[in-house]
Amino acid sequence: MTFSSNGSAQLHNDMHNGETGQVQGAPRCQQGEGETFLRRQAKVAVVGAGAAGLVAAKELRAEGHIVGVFEQAGQPGGTWVYDASIEEDDLLGVSDTRKQVHSSMYENLRTNIPREVMGYQAFWFGETFEDSRRFCGHREVLTYLQAFAKRFDLEPMIRYNTKVLQAVPVPVEGSPFGGPAWKVTTQTAGKENALSTEMFDALVVCNGHYTQPRLPKVEVEELYTGHIMHSHNYRTNATFAGQRVVVLGAGPSGEDLARDIADVAKDVFICARAWQNPLWASDPTPLGRRRNCVRRPMLRRLRADKRAELDDGSVLEGVDAIVYCTGYMYSFPFLSETGVISVEDNYVHPLYEQVFATKAPTLSLIGIPWKVIPFPQFELQSKWVARVLSGRAALPSDAEMEAAVAKFEEQLEPHGGTRLQRHAHMQGGEQFAYNERIAAACGEPPLPKWREDMYRATGTNKRERPEVYRDEYPDEALVAEARKWEEGQPQQLM
Numbered sequence: 001m002t003f004s005s006n007g008s009a010q011l012h013n014d015m016h017n018g019e020t021g022q023v024q025g026a027p028r029c030q031q032g033e034g035e036t037f038l039r040r041q042a043k044v045a046v047v048g049a050g051a052a053g054l055v056a057a058k059e060l061r062a063e064g065h066i067v068g069v070f071e072q073a074g075q076p077g078g079t080w081v082y083d084a085s086i087e088e089d090d091l092l093g094v095s096d097t098r099k100q101v102h103s104s105m106y107e108n109l110r111t112n113i114p115r116e117v118m119g120y121q122a123f124w125f126g127e128t129f130e131d132s133r134r135f136c137g138h139r140e141v142l143t144y145l146q147a148f149a150k151r152f153d154l155e156p157m158i159r160y161n162t163k164v165l166q167a168v169p170v171p172v173e174g175s176p177f178g179g180p181a182w183k184v185t186t187q188t189a190g191k192e193n194a195l196s197t198e199m200f201d202a203l204v205v206c207n208g209h210y211t212q213p214r215l216p217k218v219e220v221e222e223l224y225t226g227h228i229m230h231s232h233n234y235r236t237n238a239t240f241a242g243q244r245v246v247v248l249g250a251g252p253s254g255e256d257l258a259r260d261i262a263d264v265a266k267d268v269f270i271c272a273r274a275w276q277n278p279l280w281a282s283d284p285t286p287l288g289r290r291r292n293c294v295r296r297p298m299l300r301r302l303r304a305d306k307r308a309e310l311d312d313g314s315v316l317e318g319v320d321a322i323v324y325c326t327g328y329m330y331s332f333p334f335l336s337e338t339g340v341i342s343v344e345d346n347y348v349h350p351l352y353e354q355v356f357a358t359k360a361p362t363l364s365l366i367g368i369p370w371k372v373i374p375f376p377q378f379e380l381q382s383k384w385v386a387r388v389l390s391g392r393a394a395l396p397s398d399a400e401m402e403a404a405v406a407k408f409e410e411q412l413e414p415h416g417g418t419r420l421q422r423h424a425h426m427q428g429g430e431q432f433a434y435n436e437r438i439a440a441a442c443g444e445p446p447l448p449k450w451r452e453d454m455y456r457a458t459g460t461n462k463r464e465r466p467e468v469y470r471d472e473y474p475d476e477a478l479v480a481e482a483r484k485w486e487e488g489q490p491q492q493l494m
């Protein structure tokens with residue numbers, strides 16, 4: 001089903017009536033100082049008050065929209081809110097009915113990019129709150145996000161302990177926003193039998209993608225008695241004291257958790273098909289503080305007798321536990337019946353520039369790309385969404401957006417390309433050209449060059465010195481450039 005309707009629309013009187021915000025016509029309009037046109041004012045629902053939801057709320061309000069943020073937790077921060085509890089009934093996260101824990105933070109987590117490059121443009125993260133390390137712990141990031149919310153007075157817009165159960169598109173004839181309105185049903189903690197329904201002109205989804213585990217295709221014999229879990233449920237290394245542990249996956253989580261576990265385990269084996277540095281595949285050098293962690297080929301089978309068979313035919317004896325560090329799946333259960341977007345092999349589509357749903361452009365998703373510097377990208381995406389809704393920026397025609405999606409998909413395996421479909425949203429070095437496109441689309445200058453340079457320098461340092469890159473870094477000149485940039489920035493108002 002498609003709800004898109006690009007093109008001009010007449011402006012009508014007040015479009016909302018009553019507490020539920022029933023859509024009746026077109027939006028109120030306002031004129032900014034020095035502007036020669038009327039900005040549209042939309043009533044916008046934002047799902048989630050993590051790093052993406054907070055900056056979305058800020059930018060939407062700055063553009064003059066009416067904003068309601070729905071957050072299922074009792075505080076802002078999203079996945080950065082450390083939760084010591086785990087999904088004890090389902091450590092692999094297989095069941096849809098399990099008692100779900102949102103956060104995937106573990107106790108000893110430190111960022112893998114420096115604080116200067118990590119922060120929003122509008123709120124410098126170069127100064128210390130409590131943790132002075134450049135690659136700080138998760139609590140420092142949460143403190144930063146909560147300070148951001150306080151600085152821009154975002155909390156009055158947030159409805160805490162409120163979960164979005166369903167969001168349904170409602171056609172609006174002649175919609176000035178180019179798509180449907182949204183009927184949003186929510187449930188407040190402690191009031192499970194009382195559902196609330198409200199109408200919005202637009203829906204901005206910021207629910208993160210570090211909650212639903214993605215599991216590997218590994219044969220595990222049914223009688224295997226060892227410990228099996230996904231990194232989503234990893235909090236501390238205490239469970240693995242004295243054990244022989246396989247960590248499956250060599251992305252940032254796999255590399256970090258393997259070292260954390262190795263502090264107490266007897267032996268740790270990182271098993272993977274690909275490595276962040278290709279030279280690591282043939283490097284037998286032990287890792288970790290105790291030098292009891294090694295890299296090995298991919299795991300093929302885990303036998304009942306605790307023998308792990310690897311892709312090269314070798315066998316690891318006496319494997320007591322396995323931790324899957326194999327990433328996460330995008331999940332939008334509240335949109336499951338709309339038909340507006342689909343998730344296939346972790347590819348969310350159809351989205352124009354990985355933000356706007358082409359079938360209903362009043363639906364936007366912030367934070368879909370991964371392997372990026374997230375916060376400043378969220379910020380640019382949020383500015384774009386806010387300005388498209390107000391009319392200060394315009395989307396291409398429906399046909400042009402569909403053509404852009406088709407061109408994007410040409411690179412994916414199912415469409416004849418070479419890129420794995422599950423890696424469709426992985427950007428890495430591509431993020432910088434992408435960010436420039438988004439900045440241009442919403443009339444913003446590009447991000448300063450030092451951000452890209454610092455990100456690339458960090459990546460090089462990490463590949464060359466994975467054991468110490470968080471504490472030894474040869475980018476002092478870039479840090480000085482970042483601080484000079486910050487000193488020249490005007491203080492942002494609300």
